[in-house]
Amino acid sequence: MKPxxxxxxxxxxxxxxxxxxxxxxxxxxxxxxxxAAFPDLRYIPEYGxxxxxxxxxxxxxxxxxxxxxxxxxxxxxxxxxxxxLEAIQELALQMMKALPxxxxxxxxxxxxxxxxxxxxSQKMNVLVGGYVLQACPxxxxxxxxxxxxxxxxxxxERALLYVEVIEGAGGFPLGTNGKALLMLSGGIDSPVxxxxxxxxxxxLEAIxxxxxxxxxxxxKEKVIELAxxxxxxxxSMKLHLVPFTDVQTSIHRVYQDNLLxxxxxxxxxxxxxxxxxxxxxxxxxxxxxxxxxASQTLxxxxxxxxxxxxxxxxxxxxxxxxxxxxxxxKIGTFPISILPYEDCCSLFLPPSPSTNPNLRVVxxxxxxxxxxxxxxxxxxxxxxxxxxxxxxxxxTQHLF
Numbered sequence: 227m228k229p230x231x232x233x234x235x236x237x238x239x240x241x242x243x244x245x246x247x248x249x250x251x252x253x254x255x256x257x258x259x260x261x262a263a264f265p266d267l268r269y270i271p272e273y274g275x276x277x278x279x280x281x282x283x284x285x286x287x288x289x290x291x292x293x294x295x296x297x298x299x300x301x302x303x304x305x306x307x308x309x310x311l312e313a314i315q316e317l318a319l320q321m322m323k324a325l326p327x328x329x330x331x332x333x334x335x336x337x338x339x340x341x342x343x344x345x346x347s348q349k350m351n352v353l354v355g356g357y358v359l360q361a362c363p364x365x366x367x368x369x370x371x372x373x374x375x376x377x378x379x380x381x382x383e384r385a386l387l388y389v390e391v392i393e394g395a396g397g398f399p400l401g402t403n404g405k406a407l408l409m410l411s412g413g414i415d416s417p418v419x420x421x422x423x424x425x426x427x428x429x430l431e432a433i434x435x436x437x438x439x440x441x442x443x444x445x446k447e448k449v450i451e452l453a454x455x456x457x458x459x460x461x462s463m464k465l466h467l468v469p470f471t472d473v474q475t476s477i478h479r480v481y482q483d484n485l486l487x488x489x490x491x492x493x494x495x496x497x498x499x500x501x502x503x504x505x506x507x508x509x510x511x512x513x514x515x516x517x518x519x520a521s522q523t524l525x526x527x528x529x530x531x532x533x534x535x536x537x538x539x540x541x542x543x544x545x546x547x548x549x550x551x552x553x554x555x556k557i558g559t560f561p562i563s564i565l566p567y568e569d570c571c572s573l574f575l576p577p578s579p580s581t582n583p584n585l586r587v588v589x590x591x592x593x594x595x596x597x598x599x600x601x602x603x604x605x606x607x608x609x610x611x612x613x614x615x616x617x618x619x620x621x622t623q624h625l626f
Contacts, residue, residue: 227324229285229303233388234276234292237299237396245402252399253297259461260291277386289392294459296425297402298394307385309343314350314385315357318376321389322358322365329373331366332358336378343380354378398427400460406509406539407502408432409494410465412448412569415542416513417559418550420456422541423511430456431505432463433498433609435470436569445567450614455559457616466501467610470494473601474574481591484580487521488588492533493602499534500606509537515550516543520579529583 236253254271257278261267266281267288280288285303292301307317322332336350345353354376359365379386408420410432420430434449450465457463473493481489498510514522521530531538542550554560592598 230280230306231304232278233302233304234298235300236274237297249399249402252402256295256400260294264288293395296395296397297399299396300391300394302388302391304386304388307387309385315354317387318354319358319361321387331368331372332374332376333367333369333372334376338380340380340382397425401429403427405429405507406511407498407507408511409498410434410449412445412567414554414563415515415550417452417456418553419511419513419541421557423539424459433466433468433501435468435494437471437474441569442567445569448565448567451562452559453614454616457614463614465612465614468497468605469608470605473605476597476601478574484576484578485583485588486576487579488526488529488583491521491530495530495534496602497605499536501609502536509539511539513542514540515545520581523581525582529585529588
């Protein structure tokens with residue numbers, strides 16, 4: 227059977243308070259965007275829901291597009307029937323027989339929106355359920371834990387029937403919680419942090435640090451591809467490419483001991499904050515996970531994070547590696563992240579990076595590097611910005 231419509235359900239959090247209209251408008255904008263390839267769809271918004279008449283479009287293709295819409299908790303393929311008891315009963319039976327696996331138990335749940343319909347919800351539960359039971363030997367009713375729940379909505383002009391509820395991306399609609407800058411490396415963690423940040427309603431731009439010729443052009447292309455993958459959840463994404471060679475080599479030239487990673491990360495944070503403020507962004511998003519590497523111990527995070535005044539958001543901070551990998555596989559960034567092109571974070575690593583840096587010692591070292599402020603300003607000025615536009619085949623880039 228081919229569904230003729232879809233029921234899209236918005237998250238409860240988006241429906242509370244005075245923000246409801248803004249959230250619903252944002253979700254609708256995203257839905258229309260991901261459905262741009264289906265021009266014949268018809269949208270019927272209601273409180274907490276959107277009904278989409280497919281107009282012959284493929285439900286399988288449409289449902290794949292919906293997985294990129296934040297703010298949707300679930301959606302269902304549905305079928306229309308005339309507001310006649312016999313037609314509803316017959317469609318219910320067809321739907322049950324068309325299930326990939328025949329269940330042992332089921333229940334019928336009727337919602338009567340149209341109060342002029344001659345049978346109330348309880349009566350319809352019996353009439354529809356009894357009709358299906360008679361035609362399906364071996365099937366029984368279980369009102370508490372059924373294998374299949376057949377839902378029937380008696381609407382103003384037609385009945386709507388569905389059995390399947392597909393989990394959506396959830397979260398908040400894109401951009402409803404502000405804008406932030408994602409520190410995007412070529413690894414597994416930072417793209418996942420970016421996805422989780424977008425899921426919470428943040429609109430992201432990304433920043434990447436490259437140290438040519440120590441890092442290759444392929445490493446930069448890898449990051450552009452990661453940004454492209456993330457831009458599939460948005461309309462597009464700005465990517466700021468920072469030439470970090472002079473900063474990194476200058477620090478390394480005068481200091482090669484165990485605080486080198488801390489010093490380099492603090493320089494990155496300083497540059498990220500300046501770019502964020504220039505772009506009008508309100509926070510920095512990073513991919514740290516507590517205890518994963520030397521720069522992600524509590525002491526290191528404290529010393530590194532103190533260098534900026536913008537809020538630093540760390541969505542992965544309490545997650546373990548396997549949790550992060552599962553999300554990376556789900557959102558399609560994992561096969562890109564494991565490509566063997568290293569970024570600047572892996573350069574000039576000391577044999578034993580400090581896991582417990584002292585803030586006063588770090589600040590004293592930075593104070594002795596009188597070249598550092600100007601090199602940081604220079605890196606900000608020389609940052610290249612490109613706009614990544616998502617497409618199924620490649621990233622379209624526009625240079626600013």
